[in-house]
Amino acid sequence: MTDRLPTVIGSYLSPYVRKVLACLHLKGLAYRIDPIVPFYGNDEFARLSPLRRVPVLIDGDVVLADSSVICAYLDERYPDPPLLPQGAALRARARWFEEYADSRLGDTIVWHLYNQVVIRRFVWGEAPDEALLRQAREVEIPQSLDYLESELPAQGTLFDPQHGTLSLADVALAAFFRNAAFARYSIDATRWPRSAGFVDRVLGHPALATLAPFEVLSLRTPIAQVRDALAAAGAPISEHSFGSDAPQRGLFKT
Ligand SMILES: N[C@@H](CCC(=O)N[C@@H](CS)C(=O)NCC(=O)O)C(=O)O
Incomplete structure (x- = not known):
């Protein structure tokens, strides 16, 4: 029976x-996960995901290989609660x-x-490109935060400042700053107070917060042992894996 649950690779x-898992949570849908790093996908994975990227969603006969396509599918297939606000203009803003x-x-x-910082070291055994890292930390991420600071609400979420209902747009934005934190970049709350507060609020929502222990475990465990470690920690691991050893x-x- 468990095989009938949607599976995320x-x-x-x-x-x-993370975006897809949070949307599944918001929809109240149980799922299984095959937690592979995409570079370890086997030939079967490459057939399901022609760009050899994650996530992939398998829902019965439906196989989808892009997070935006997956979330749009989930929203149409399981419409309640909706992931987008009401009205063409706000929906377009969310998609933007x-x-x-x-x-x-x-x-x-x-x-x-x-x-x-993470993939080059732990997958390829290579040192980071320091120039690229500096460019990201000192120029590119600050530029994005300058933009987001002018768009994000001081309270609540993008389309619900009062009650903080999450939309797909909130989840998509905050999900990336979790990876920034894994690479030890935290938002300077004195320079970008709205962005820092927004990211904290969204990542603190149960749809994302429940994933945090599994993320930390994935980060701290050697790649070959992640699947077993996550299963032991109670993650909803799929029976079948699309992973390989190399x-x-x-x-x-x-
Ligand atoms: N547009 C894709 C992007 C997915 C993506 O870039 N995933 C990364 C993992 S964070 C990946 O699979 N990278 C492997 C690669 O690009 O070779 C989506 O929204 O799903």
């Missing part, structure tokens, strides 16, 4: 996986923030910061 450490997070914060926080370079940058 992808590590708890990916912000795109999701896109901004996935593209710009993905480039800077994932590729230029987190992957340099990493392969992805189709994009390293």
Whole structure:
């Protein structure tokens, strides 16, 4: 019976996986997870995810390989509660923030910061590109925070300053700053108070906070032992894994 639950392929450490898991939580949907680092995906994984990226969602016969496509699918297939606000203009604004997070914060926080500090070291055994790291910390992330500071609410969430109901846009933005924290970048609350408060509030929501112990465990455990360690800690691990023993370079940058 458990095989009938939706299965997410992808590590708890990916912000795109985090976005999908938080949306599943918001929808009240049980799921299983195969917590692989994408570079360890096997041939079967490559067939399901032609770009060899995580997350992948398997829901019955439906297989999807992009977090935005997955979240849009979840919202249509399981409409209650909705992940987007009401009205064309607000929905477009929410989609914009999701896109901004996935593209710009993905480039800077994932590729230029987190992957340099964590993936290069623990997957490839390489030293980080210090120039790229400096550029991310000193120029790119501050530039994003300057922008976000002018858009984010002082209280609550993007579309619900009063009660703090989470939307897909809130989840997408905050998910990346969790990876920034893993790479020891924290938002300077004196310079960007709205952004710092917003990220704290969203990451403190149960949809994201319940993932935190599994993220920390994934970060601290050697990759080959992560699956077993997470299962022992109570994570909803899938029966089947799409992982392999040896990493392969992805189709994009390293
Ligand atoms: N547009 C994709 C991006 C997913 C993505 O870049 N995932 C990263 C993990 S954080 C990945 O799989 N990287 C491996 C690679 O690009 O080779 C989505 O939203 O799902």
